[in-house]
Structures are given as structure tokens and as C-alpha cells.
Amino acid sequence: MAGKTLVAFAALLLAATCVLAEKPDTEEDLEATNEKNLLEAKIADACREKKCKLGHECTLDEDGHRICVCASKCHELKPLKVCSTQNETFPSECDLDRERCLCHRGQEGCQNKEHKKAHLDYYGECKDIPECTEGQMRSFSRRMSEWLFQVMKELSARKDLTEFAEKLAEEAKSQPKGKHSVIPVIWKFCDLDKSKDKSVNRRELLPLTSMLKPLEHCLGPFLDTCAGDDRMITLGEWGTCLGLEKDDVNKFEDLCDKMEANLEEEEEEDDEE
Ligand SMILES: [Ca+2]
The missing domain is CATH 3.30.60.30 (Wheat Germ Agglutinin (Isolectin 2); domain 1)
Incomplete structure (x- = not known):
């Protein structure tokens, strides 16, 4: 009997020890978890309106x-x-x-x-981009300016252009053969120049290059050539690179300013609606 009592007592003692041993840990854990949740909620609440860059x-x-x-x-x-x-x-x-x-x-x-x-x-995954030969490079500028005209036409057909750009698309379509890509080429430049300083840098070109580089192996070398040593492309450089005549570029020199002014106007109208 005494033996049994002893075993029972030992078991009880062991259980009690376990409970005693676990109790502070559990409480601490619980407290820590609560604190962590509280902090997370506080951060989530404070950060709701804060925008951080990707990554x-x-x-x-x-x-x-x-x-x-x-x-x-x-x-x-x-x-x-x-x-x-x-x-x-x-x-x-x-x-x-x-x-x-x-x-x-x-x-x-x-x-x-x-x-x-x-x-x-x-x-996309990195891939071997073939070298752009001299001949391919020469034909690339013509293909790209033609492609920009097609892009503008396509966006116009889809009603994806601003009111002002829509007018430009109409004007481009009405130009004589060989001149219809002048406006789209300049329009694209203005669109890419997000900082509105009349030149486009590598970062501003990203929307174009990040999509097209793996498909158009001449695009990278082509843009490097256009930019020259300062790695910035001015409207003049862009026009020359894409085969426009100086007079054509001069004629539409203020297009970026007009686009910007019209965009602001259209946004104001949208706000009023
Ligand atoms: Ca710029």
C-alpha cells in the first residue's frame, strides 16, 4: 500500500512539476505572441497609407x-x-x-x-540574345518607327488613347506615305519621358525594353547607339535614330508640352465629372 501511495505521489509530483515547469513558459509565450500580434496590427494600421517601392x-x-x-x-x-x-x-x-x-x-x-x-x-528567363548585325541594325530603325505607327493605330482602334493622342493618331494616319510614323515616333518619346526633361534615360526606357528586348535582339544595341556616351536620349537623337528628318522633329518639337498640358486638362475634367 505504501508502495502504491509512493508511486501515486511520485506521479502527482511529476505532473505538478511538469505543470509548474510549463506554466511560466506558456504565459511568456502567450505574452510574446500577444505582443507580436499587437505590434503587427499597429504596423499594419500605421502602414496602410504608406507606399514603398517594389521589393x-x-x-x-x-x-x-x-x-x-x-x-x-x-x-x-x-x-x-x-x-x-x-x-x-x-x-x-x-x-x-x-x-x-x-x-x-x-x-x-x-x-x-x-x-x-x-x-x-x-x-522572362535570361536567354542568349543573338548579336545584331550591321544590316539588321540598319533595317531596325525603319521597322521600329513603322511598329510605333502600328501601335498607335492599334491603341486608337481599341479606344485606349487620350483625347489628344487620338487626334494625333488621326493626323498621323492622314500623313503622306513615308511620313506617317513621324508623329508616332515623337509621341512615343513624350510618353517615355516621364520626368519631362526632354530626354529619356535607361529607367524611362524600361517599359519599352523590358518587354521587347528578348524579342527584338537589335533593340538594346540600337538604343545604346542612339544614347551615345551620356546614356540619355534627347528628342533630336531619338528622331535621328528612328530615321526622321531634322525638319520633321523641329515641326513637332513642342508636342511633349502640348501632350502634357492636354493630359492635365483631361484629368481636371475627369475630376469634375
Ligand atoms: Ca526624362
Whole structure:
């Protein structure tokens, strides 16, 4: 009997010890989890209106100010592989930007410190882009200006142009043969020049190059030639490169300003509606 009591007592003691041993841990865990949830909710609330660049996310610093830091993870639903300017494939544009952010700030997770200079080159896996021969390069400018005319026509047919651009498309279509791509070429330049400083840089060309580079192997070398050493393309350089005559470029020199002014007007009208 005494033996049984002892065993029972020992079991009880063991159970009690376990409970005692676990109790502070559980409470601490619970507290920590609560604190973490509270902090996450606080960050989510404070960061609701804060926009961070791709590959970055908003958080709060020690003083409770909202700041953008490298994203802890990329959450793209349908990640599209991209090729970097260092010819390496990344799972998505966000992953590339996140990696550049980590390497730029020298943070843990950076896979190669050279990646601090890696940018998006084009969408899709990196592939061998064939060299552009001299002959192909010569015909490329004509093909590209013709292609820009087709793009403008297509957007017009789909009613995807602004009111002012629609007028330009009509004017382009009415031009004599051989001149119909003048307006589309200049229109595209104005469209690409987001900073409105009358020149386009590598970043401003990205919407064009990131899509077309893997399909048009002459595009990269062609744009490099247009830009020259300063790597910026002015309207004059763009026009010359795409085979426009100087007079044609001069004639539409103020087109970018007109487009900008009309865009503002159209936006104001939309706001009033
Ligand atoms: Ca610009």
C-alpha cells in the first residue's frame, strides 16, 4: 500500500512539476505572441497609407515613424521571372529588387554583393540574345518607327488613347506615305519621358525594353547607339535614330508640352465629372 501511495505521489509530483515547469513558459509565450500580434496590427494600421517601392515594405522605426525597409518576403501571386542587367534570372521583379535592397544595405540574406547594382533588364528567363548585325541594325530603325505607327493605330482602334493622342493618331494616319510614323515616333518619346526633361534615360526606357528586348535582339544595341556616351536620349537623337528628318522633329518639337498640358486638362475634367 505504501508502495502504491509512493508511486501515486511520485506521479502527482511529476505532473505538478511538469505543470509548474510549463506554466511560466506558456504565459511568456502567450505574452510574446500577444505582443507580436499587437505590434503587427499597429504596423499594419500605421502602414496602410504608406507606399514603398517594389521589393520593400513599410514598418515602424524605434520612434514609431513609418519607414521603408527591404521586404522580408515577396508575395506575388503570379510571379513572372525576370532577367537582370547582370544576366541572372530571378523568380520575380520583387525578388530582384529585394535582393538589390539587401545587398545595397549590406544586410543578411544578400546573396552576392554585386547584386546591389543589379536592375531589371527584361521580363522572362535570361536567354542568349543573338548579336545584331550591321544590316539588321540598319533595317531596325525603319521597322521600329513603322511598329510605333502600328501601335498607335492599334491603341486608337481599341479606344485606349487620350483625347489628344487620338487626334494625333488621326493626323498621323492622314500623313503622306513615308511620313506617317513621324508623329508616332515623337509621341512615343513624350510618353517615355516621364520626368519631362526632354530626354529619356535607361529607367524611362524600361517599359519599352523590358518587354521587347528578348524579342527584338537589335533593340538594346540600337538604343545604346542612339544614347551615345551620356546614356540619355534627347528628342533630336531619338528622331535621328528612328530615321526622321531634322525638319520633321523641329515641326513637332513642342508636342511633349502640348501632350502634357492636354493630359492635365483631361484629368481636371475627369475630376469634375
Ligand atoms: Ca526624362
